[in-house]
Structure formats: C-alpha cells, structure tokens
Amino acid sequence: MDLQLETQKYGVLLVNLGTPDEPTASAVRRYLKQFLSDKRVVDVPRPIWWPVLNGIILPIRSPKVAKAYQTIWQDDSPLRTIGQAQASALQQRLLIDFGIDCPVELAMTYGNPSIPDAMARLQQAGVERIVVMPMYPQYSATTTASVADAVNAAVANIRHIPELRMVHHYYHHPLYIKALAGSVKSHWQQHGRSDLLMMSFHGIPQRYAKLGDPYPKHCEATAEAVANALELKPEQWQLTYQSRFGREPWLQPYTDETLESLPAKGTKSVDIMCPAFAADCLETLEEIAEENKEVFVEAGGEQYRYIGALNDSPCHIKLLSVLVAEQLNGW
Ligand SMILES: C=CC1=C(C)c2cc3[nH]c(cc4nc(cc5[nH]c(cc1n2)c(C)c5CCC(=O)O)C(CCC(=O)O)=C4C)c(C)c3C=C
Ligand SMILES: [Fe+2]
Numbered sequence: 001m002d003l004q005l006e007t008q009k010y011g012v013l014l015v016n017l018g019t020p021d022e023p024t025a026s027a028v029r030r031y032l033k034q035f036l037s038d039k040r041v042v043d044v045p046r047p048i049w050w051p052v053l054n055g056i057i058l059p060i061r062s063p064k065v066a067k068a069y070q071t072i073w074q075d076d077s078p079l080r081t082i083g084q085a086q087a088s089a090l091q092q093r094l095l096i097d098f099g100i101d102c103p104v105e106l107a108m109t110y111g112n113p114s115i116p117d118a119m120a121r122l123q124q125a126g127v128e129r130i131v132v133m134p135m136y137p138q139y140s141a142t143t144t145a146s147v148a149d150a151v152n153a154a155v156a157n158i159r160h161i162p163e164l165r166m167v168h169h170y171y172h173h174p175l176y177i178k179a180l181a182g183s184v185k186s187h188w189q190q191h192g193r194s195d196l197l198m199m200s201f202h203g204i205p206q207r208y209a210k211l212g213d214p215y216p217k218h219c220e221a222t223a224e225a226v227a228n229a230l231e232l233k234p235e236q237w238q239l240t241y242q243s244r245f246g247r248e249p250w251l252q253p254y255t256d257e258t259l260e261s262l263p264a265k266g267t268k269s270v271d272i273m274c275p276a277f278a279a280d281c282l283e284t285l286e287e288i289a290e291e292n293k294e295v296f297v298e299a300g301g302e303q304y305r306y307i308g309a310l311n312d313s314p315c316h317i318k319l320l321s322v323l324v325a326e327q328l329n330g331w
C-alpha cells in the first residue's frame, strides 16, 4: 500500500478490554466495578442492577476471580504484558513497512493503562491524528462501542481535541483469517491433528443480538472463513460461545456444555482456539486451557489442546499494521 500522508503527526491507541492492577480481591473488585457498571456491558436498569452488583456480585465474585488471576499472573496480567508487546511491535512494523513514525500506546477500557492517560501521552508526543484500534475482530456493542464511548468521554475533557478515526471490525479481513488459519496449521505440525477444531468465541446475552448487535453474525463469518481456509468438512469444526455471566440465555451452543457432550458422541480429541481474543488472558489461559480441559477429560475426552491467541506473532502484527495503514490512507 502506498500511503500519501499530510504533515500532521499520527498516533495509534491500541485498546483492549482491561484487567486488574493486581491479582488481589480488592484490585479485582475495583476493576469489575468499573467494567460491570458500563451500561453497554450490563443494560439492566440501574435501580435494579446497583444493589445486585454491589451487594452480591462484587463481594462474591472478586475473591474467586482474584484466585483465578493468581494462577495466570506472571509479574503482571498477561493481557497487559501481551498488549505492551503488541504496541511496541506495531510501532516498529509501521516504521519498517510504511515509513510512518507513529507512536503506539496501549490502553484499556477498564483499569490501566487508562484511555485518558494513553491519549494524553500521545498528545504530549505531538500527535494530532489518532487511529483508535479496538482489539476486537468481531464488532459488539459490549466491547467496540464501549471503546468509542470511553474515547469520547476522554475527549470531552480535552480543550484541543485530536482528530480521530476508529477501526470498527476486522472479522473477515484476509490477513486476520490467514493469521488464524496459519496458527492452526503450525499447531497441527507441532502436535498433530485432533478429531475436532472448536472455535470458541466470548459470548454475549442472546437478547443483545436480538436487539441488533451483529456480533454472532461476525463470529459465524470468521469461523466459516477459517474452516474454508483449512479445507475442513462440516463435521471437523464447530463454533461455540464461552464465558456466560448471569441468568439470562447467552449465545449458544455453550463451549463447556458442548465439550461435556462430545466424548459420548465419539469425539475424543479436540483442538480449541478463541478467535475473538487478540491476546491471551484469563478467559483463554484459565477458563479454556484449564477449566474446560477438566470438563472434557472428566466426560471421557482423551486429548485436549488449546491453540494460543495471535498475541504478538508476526502475522498478527502485520495485520494490525495494515488495519492502521488502511485508516491512515487518504487522511
Ligand atoms: C457481564 C457481561 C459480559 C459481557 C457482555 C462480556 C463481553 C465480552 N468480553 C470480552 C472479552 C473479555 N472479557 C474478559 C473478562 C470478563 N468478562 C466479563 C463479563 C462480560 N464480558 C467478566 C465479568 C470478566 C472478568 C472475569 C470474570 O469475572 O469472570 C476478558 C479478560 C480480562 C483479563 O484480565 O484477562 C476479556 C479479554 C469480549 C470479547 C466480549 C464480547 C464480545
Ligand atoms: Fe468489513
């Protein structure tokens, strides 16, 4: 791609969901309170949700989730460590491939580094035009739109605001599909091939999809494109949804229930990947790689292998650099 850029200085805000500052109950509580107070995430009317959140969810969930974080914590939360590696690799790639000297700052919608702090660092570096890059291949109001809300809230406190563009989704981008299919192929080369490739996506409530959230359509398109790229027959792959929260029905089929049912149907080995996660985190390293493995093995499964997220792999960074360059073009 040949970029024709004006003289303004460009910057990138690479945004992921968020994670606690420490794997302690009090830090997890602070993070969950910010996350679960977002109306995009939980849309229950506030007079009903506030007492449930503060009186039941936060006191019960925070210590439990802190213990889960302790099992994956390595000096810091993997989501933040990987995000920082992605940001610096992306900055280098933009310079090498496109000749753009463009600072890249990692930010989190909830927790740290916060979006206002990261935007302030970009402006201090002289950046006037910011590409916001939410790390969500599939658009959802619960994630991508929350990034837009948080960026707009940050801008509301700035006198001299930057110009902004945002990547909306990339669920069908050829380089994204190529990176996912490539990660499966190299996993198969190293470990051999299982009976089934499961593509487990983070869920959302069914009601949100009925109200117009296109997220499940995007997930289906990603999964079908990966299956096509790998030339899989319909019985060799399956799309599922993980991480449900609360009582109402979420997108189905559920990952854990599917894994529990597979051995009885003769599927004894599974490779599982999580295409909606741009970086490994609690939901992949603990829920999928550990908890769900136990579910499958206890139900009679024999081999269960988790295929890691794209993280800071060269194909992933290449994809991110092209997504940014596509936004910069003609700006
Ligand atoms: C309460 C409703 C939730 C919705 C809707 C939701 C959507 C959603 N989330 C991600 C990505 C991530 N979620 C992560 C953790 C996490 N998610 C929820 C709840 C909802 N997510 C909770 C309560 C938590 C915290 C852990 C827990 O209490 O179980 C993470 C991991 C963060 C980390 O620190 O490692 C990610 C990433 C997507 C992509 C999505 C909708 C498309
Ligand atoms: Fe598109």
Ligand SMILES: [Fe+2]
Residues within 6 Å of the ligand: 202, 243
């Ligand atoms: Fe989540």
